[in-house]
Amino acid sequence: METPEVNDAPSRILISRRDFLKASALLSSLIMLDFPRIQKLAAETLKQGRVNLIWFEAQDCAGDTIALIEGDAPDLVQVLVGENPAIGPGRVRVVYHETIMPEWGESAIEYLRKAERGELDPYVLVLEGSFPDEDVAAKSNGWWFSLGEEGGRVVTGNEWVRRLLKRAVAVVCVGTCSSYGGIVTSQVLESGGYAADGWSPTGAFGFFDDPVKGIKGAVSRWEEAKPFKNFIEGKGGVQVSPTSDVRPAIAVPGCPANGNAILRVLGHLILAADGILPLPKLDSYWRPLYIYGNTVHEQCPRAGFYAAGDFRVNPGDNDPKCLFQVGCKGPVSNCPWNKVGWIEGIGGPTRTGGVCIGCTMPGFPDKFEPFYKPLQAPALPDVTTLAATLAGAAVAGLAAGYAVSESAKKKKEE
Numbered sequence: 001m002e003t004p005e006v007n008d009a010p011s012r013i014l015i016s017r018r019d020f021l022k023a024s025a026l027l028s029s030l031i032m033l034d035f036p037r038i039q040k041l042a043a044e045t046l047k048q049g050r051v052n053l054i055w056f057e058a059q060d061c062a063g064d065t066i067a068l069i070e071g072d073a074p075d076l077v078q079v080l081v082g083e084n085p086a087i088g089p090g091r092v093r094v095v096y097h098e099t100i101m102p103e104w105g106e107s108a109i110e111y112l113r114k115a116e117r118g119e120l121d122p123y124v125l126v127l128e129g130s131f132p133d134e135d136v137a138a139k140s141n142g143w144w145f146s147l148g149e150e151g152g153r154v155v156t157g158n159e160w161v162r163r164l165l166k167r168a169v170a171v172v173c174v175g176t177c178s179s180y181g182g183i184v185t186s187q188v189l190e191s192g193g194y195a196a197d198g199w200s201p202t203g204a205f206g207f208f209d210d211p212v213k214g215i216k217g218a219v220s221r222w223e224e225a226k227p228f229k230n231f232i233e234g235k236g237g238v239q240v241s242p243t244s245d246v247r248p249a250i251a252v253p254g255c256p257a258n259g260n261a262i263l264r265v266l267g268h269l270i271l272a273a274d275g276i277l278p279l280p281k282l283d284s285y286w287r288p289l290y291i292y293g294n295t296v297h298e299q300c301p302r303a304g305f306y307a308a309g310d311f312r313v314n315p316g317d318n319d320p321k322c323l324f325q326v327g328c329k330g331p332v333s334n335c336p337w338n339k340v341g342w343i344e345g346i347g348g349p350t351r352t353g354g355v356c357i358g359c360t361m362p363g364f365p366d367k368f369e370p371f372y373k374p375l376q377a378p379a380l381p382d383v384t385t386l387a388a389t390l391a392g393a394a395v396a397g398l399a400a401g402y403a404v405s406e407s408a409k410k411k412k413e414e
Helices: 017-031 035-047 063-070 074-081 105-116 134-138 157-165 176-180 223-232 259-273 303-307 383-389 392-413
Strands: 052-057 094-097 123-128 146-150 153-156 170-174 249-252
Touching (some): 052 105, 105 146, 105 157, 146 157, 153 157, 157 223, 223 249
Parallel strands (some): 123 170
Antiparallel strands (some): 146 153
16 A cells, blocks of 8 residues: 655655656656646546636636637546536536636625635636736726625725635736736827826736836735745745745736647646646746747748748738748747647648737737837847757858848848
8 A cells, every 4th residue: 555755844745656656657748748648637637626727817808718718638628618528517626717607796706705715725826818907997986897796895806816816826827918918008198198197008917027018017016926926036945835935827828828838737737736747847937938948930830931031022922931021020939839730730820821929928019019010130049949949050040041131132122
């Protein structure tokens, strides 16, 4: 009979030999990108009720929810929407998602109250959409976003998120809006000055700081987000626990985020919350490296045309040439979907003739507009990323290709 290891150190996870071997196999699956296997185990974890998911929508268009449903990993999707007959009635562990849950009104809000009381521990909090600055709305005795009432008092969406953060073992931000603010933070100029005395009409912000726009996120504004701020700043040891002072937060940006990316990260976090897997390695924008570790340009099927200096002239031209000169932001953006496809290997902007608009990045969309205006110069990838994907000669080819293109362009103008 197997028994768990006994260890009094609070920073260590107690794990049996069987679970250790299981985790080792799962880590191998991660390295080999065997995500279907990971998702199946995550689905089992949800079905057994060991981890709950609370999916909270704020200022959003539900695009990330739609992308999730479009994901082609049915085991986890069926669990999320409650259509897997193996689960049985009443055993779906996505306890709150206003778009897909059958309950509504006070019956739905009661799940949030249960979470606040600790009755749904442990739970992963999934955030979709940005958050409005309610201080701006309060100037005119109003609010931007409310969800129910208590004692005749309107409860704002921001207040609910702050309540839920207190016991969430981890946070997953799906989409660029919840991650960094996204489209809802777009700068809007009204007569007499910028809207809302700030950047956007609602003074919107994401969960993480947007270092490009200079907008502070929820982690820097709300005291309840301090454990996740500690995680970002690397303070102390991480524990996936509702009472830990250092809890993980992960961004899965995109406009919308890719459904499979959401599923992979949720699957990973569910297993981490259950003590089976370690947390994924993240980049400087808190995104999983195994998804966002390379630029669009590095993985683009049109990259050879860039190296040859062969560029598309007009955005709608029907040719396979590089899209850099018609505005593609691939050299400064990170995601793999132009390589692996959007749904079942099909789609992806540059694969289908559209430019990358930088939608997975902080600063989107303002700092990447106009979408069809070229970058000032090709931005080469980070050295660490580059070393893993391209040889030095290929890097030289990129720069040479750009130089040849610019030379040809000047001759044509002359």
